[in-house]
Amino acid sequence: MSIDYSRPLMRGVTHLVMFFVSFIACCFLIYYSNSYLEITANSIYSIGLCAMFGISALYHRLNCSIKTKLLLRKLDHCGIFIMIAGSFTPVCLLALPSESGNILLTIVWSLAFIGIIQSIFITRIHRWLRATIYLIVGYMVFPFIKVLYISLSLYKLILIAAGGAVYSLGAIGYGLKYPKLNPKIFGFHEMFHLLVVIAAILHFIAIYNLI
Known part of the structure; x- marks a missing residue:
């Protein structure tokens, strides 16, 4: 396998970096968890987060056979669902x-x-x-907004809401193929990846503050 130079230069770079950052951050998250429930919830979240960034980096950075590429593409899309559900897990088990x-x-x-x-x-x-x-799965939280408001501090609630808003912007931009930037270096897909990174950081801070 080699780097795929047919795509924008920055394709997958942010997620490659975030895989290593997330792995280290999640090790601290699990280490500082205080109970078996916290360890379990945060481990599920950590696996989802690291898997999403890791698989995304492989899919978007590597030049491989069509068969392998199609497999990575499926795993990339699966990873997003695992990350979304994984991000809900600590909130549902530790806060609500x-x-x-x-x-x-x-x-x-x-x-x-x-x-x-x-x-x-x-x-x-x-x-x-x-x-x-993706948005429908994430927006399943809306019927539980009142419970979240009661259960979480304003700080954590703002972090979770801000992260969700940024994820939504990324999904909308992905669907619209917008904004049109520099397709050879940093295009709409790279902006989508960057927004995912920002949202993931916001949610990580919120989840870290649950322990």
Whole structure:
């Protein structure tokens, strides 16, 4: 395998860097967890986060056979669903009342599982539809806004809301192929990746403050 030079120069770079940053940060997150529940919830979150960035970096940076590329593409899309559900896991298990948290967690992981099945077996869908599916899974939090408001401090709530807003901007830009920047160096897809990085950092800070 070698670097794929046919894509924008910065394609996958931010996610490659974030894989290593996330791995180190998540090691600290798990190390400072205080109970088995915190360790479990944060481990699931960490696996999802690192898997998303790692698989994305491989898919977008490496030049490989068509068969391998298609496999990585499926895994890349699956990784997004795992990351979304993984990000919900610490919030549901550590911050929300058990009943509300378990309901939300079941809904999100069920939808993520459906999204993973779709990513594996139904690969030819429009990018707008794919972006919409990601948003639907993430927006499952809305019926639980009141519970979140009661359970979380304003600081954590702002971090989670800001992260969700940035993820949404990224998904919309991905669907619209916007903004049109420099396609040889840093295009709309790279902006999408950058927004994912920013949102992931905001959510990591919020989750770290749950322990």
